[in-house]
Amino acid sequence: MANNIDLTNLSQSVRPHNKKPRQDEKTLMAKIFRPTTKAKNKKHLSHAKQLPDFTAHIEKYDHELKAITKANDGRITFITGAMKGEEVKVRPIQYTKNLIHADTIEVITASADRVEPPCEHFAKCGGCQLQYIAPATQLVEKQHALDGLIKKKLKLDTLAWQPSITGSSEGYRRTARLAVWHETNGAISIGFREQHAKRIIDVDHCLILAPSLTKTVQAFRPVLDKLNARRHVTHLQLFSLAPQDVLVIRTLKAMTDADMTRLSDYAAANNVRVILQTDKTEFIDLVCADKSADFLLSYAIDDMQLQFQPKDFIQINDEVNQQMVAQAIAWLQVEQHDTILDLFSGVGNFTLPLAKRAKEVFAVEGVSDMVRRIKTNAELNKLTNIHAYQADLSEINDRKKPKWLKPIDKLLLDPARDGAMDVVKKIPLLKPNQILYVSCNPATMLRDLEILQSADYHLTKIGLINMFPHTHHVEAMALLEHKKA
Numbered sequence: 084m085a086n087n088i089d090l091t092n093l094s095q096s097v098r099p100h101n102k103k104p105r106q107d108e109k110t111l112m113a114k115i116f117r118p119t120t121k122a123k124n125k126k127h128l129s130h131a132k133q134l135p136d137f138t139a140h141i142e143k144y145d146h147e148l149k150a151i152t153k154a155n156d157g158r159i160t161f162i163t164g165a166m167k168g169e170e171v172k173v174r175p176i177q178y179t180k181n182l183i184h185a186d187t188i189e190v191i192t193a194s195a196d197r198v199e200p201p202c203e204h205f206a207k208c209g210g211c212q213l214q215y216i217a218p219a220t221q222l223v224e225k226q227h228a229l230d231g232l233i234k235k236k237l238k239l240d241t242l243a244w245q246p247s248i249t250g251s252s253e254g255y256r257r258t259a260r261l262a263v264w265h266e267t268n269g270a271i272s273i274g275f276r277e278q279h280a281k282r283i284i285d286v287d288h289c290l291i292l293a294p295s296l297t298k299t300v301q302a303f304r305p306v307l308d309k310l311n312a313r314r315h316v317t318h319l320q321l322f323s324l325a326p327q328d329v330l331v332i333r334t335l336k337a338m339t340d341a342d343m344t345r346l347s348d349y350a351a352a353n354n355v356r357v358i359l360q361t362d363k364t365e366f367i368d369l370v371c372a373d374k375s376a377d378f379l380l381s382y383a384i385d386d387m388q389l390q391f392q393p394k395d396f397i398q399i400n401d402e403v404n405q406q407m408v409a410q411a412i413a414w415l416q417v418e419q420h421d422t423i424l425d426l427f428s429g430v431g432n433f434t435l436p437l438a439k440r441a442k443e444v445f446a447v448e449g450v451s452d453m454v455r456r457i458k459t460n461a462e463l464n465k466l467t468n469i470h471a472y473q474a475d476l477s478e479i480n481d482r483k484k485p486k487w488l489k490p491i492d493k494l495l496l497d498p499a500r501d502g503a504m505d506v507v508k509k510i511p512l513l514k515p516n517q518i519l520y521v522s523c524n525p526a527t528m529l530r531d532l533e534i535l536q537s538a539d540y541h542l543t544k545i546g547l548i549n550m551f552p553h554t555h556h557v558e559a560m561a562l563l564e565h566k567k568a
């Protein structure tokens with residue numbers, strides 16, 4: 084998610100304590116998790132202190148529901164906090180020669196659709212910035228904006244929009260990483276980054292966090308206060324899982340024996356599994372003293388259990404993920420004779436459900452630990468038709484052809500924000516009849532769909548996946564079929 088509840092960090096390059104990364108893999112992981120284009124662009128944006136505030140009338144949104152208007156000098160301006168039809172006073176925050184990013188500082192004429200933000204931290208927290216728009220309207224407007232973009236880019240008159248996948252708009256995060264901020268007076272704030280600032284604001288109750296995780300953190304606050312190593316705790320990573328919540332404590336210094344006792348007491352009293360992360364590569368599980376243990380956690384999908392480690396990528400919104408996987412299988416109409424390629428497969432979120440119904444599934448993932456996890460997950464769930472490979476999908480070398488780069492029946496791809504340009508250029512080698520593209524960034528999806536369209540694939544279904552209500556984040560699923568299929 085491109086805000087302060089920083090999901091990308093869940094996939095940091097952290098390994099079990101007993102494994103050193105190979106040099107080539109280190110390079111790959113750095114590449115996979117390099118800063119997004121958004122972060123890079125920031126370099127070119129000047130701080131706009133010298134630009135005066137101005138009044139704007141909002142006519143439309145971009146696909147992330149940032150309001151769009153033109154400044155007096157003609158520059159396109161993207162505004163947070165404003166709604167279509169409103170008259171607002173805005174303050175430029177950053178600008179380039181052609182565009183301005185601004186915040187709403189006053190709503191002069193409010194839209195009839197504006198609602199009271201449900202979270203008490205809304206005004207300060209950089210987390211969910213669309214709370215002033217009702218959840219159903221957020222979804223309608225995101226679809227409307229994306230519809231316009233796709234039609235323009237692919238030169239299409241109509242799109243086959245399917246019902247959006249959606250779930251609860253509150254308490255939907257089963258995992259989050261909270262920062263721990265130490266004030267000079269010794270006070271501790273646990274929460275998320277403030278808007279446009281480095282400071283962490285204390286969030287006692289987070290609207291979008293699974294309710295059990297809020298309780299887990301609330302019960303941990305007095306314990307943290309008493310730890311000898313309290314000043315060295317920098318982050319808390321939370322997972323709401325069966326049979327119990329998991330709290331990963333990132334600490335820069337080892338805990339004393341007294342601290343370990345306090346943590347064990349907290350874990351027992353609150354039914355929380357506590358894992359200490361003492362440096363980037365070392366975890367200590369309070370439940371299991373065996374240092375060589377694999378720190379495995381698990382979640383259920385399609386009546387199977389999928390194991391993962393705290394550092395691995397998993398989908399944040401369980402309710403939406405269940406529906407997303409089911410829809411992928413339905414749209415691809417998976418049959419027993421199908422050979423399917425699942426690219427950017429993570430720990431096997433789509434791979435295993437596909438393998439349950441298909442002849443063979445080839446899964447490709449960049450992080451070798453996660454590839455290992457797919458193999459174990461296949462074994463645990465008694466699936467013998469999965470072949471998992473490690474590869475950097477941003478640089479496919481088809482001269483030294485990888486085993487998985489061969490004709491298949493169906494292709495599923497679920498890339499990170501950078502999209503899958505190199506993969507879609509290799510489509511002539513894969514020749515799938517159907518392609519299911521799951522996207523977390525409409526900009527790169529559009530670029531990739533255009534390449535696929537020129538390779539004779541046409542868009543037959545499109546739908547939004549409401550993975551992160553109240554945020555600017557947009558996810559979508561697109562089905563493409565080959566014209567000859």
Ligand SMILES: C[S@@+](CC[C@H](N)C(=O)[O-])C[C@H]1O[C@@H](n2cnc3c(N)ncnc32)[C@H](O)[C@@H]1O
Nearest residue numbers: 115396427428429432448449475476477497499
């Ligand atoms: C959006 S996640 C999807 C994971 C999985 N499909 C799921 O549903 O949980 C994208 C995955 O792509 C992997 N990835 C990112 N960049 C990659 C690259 N250049 N090559 C291979 N895998 C990459 C990440 O490690 C991550 O597991």
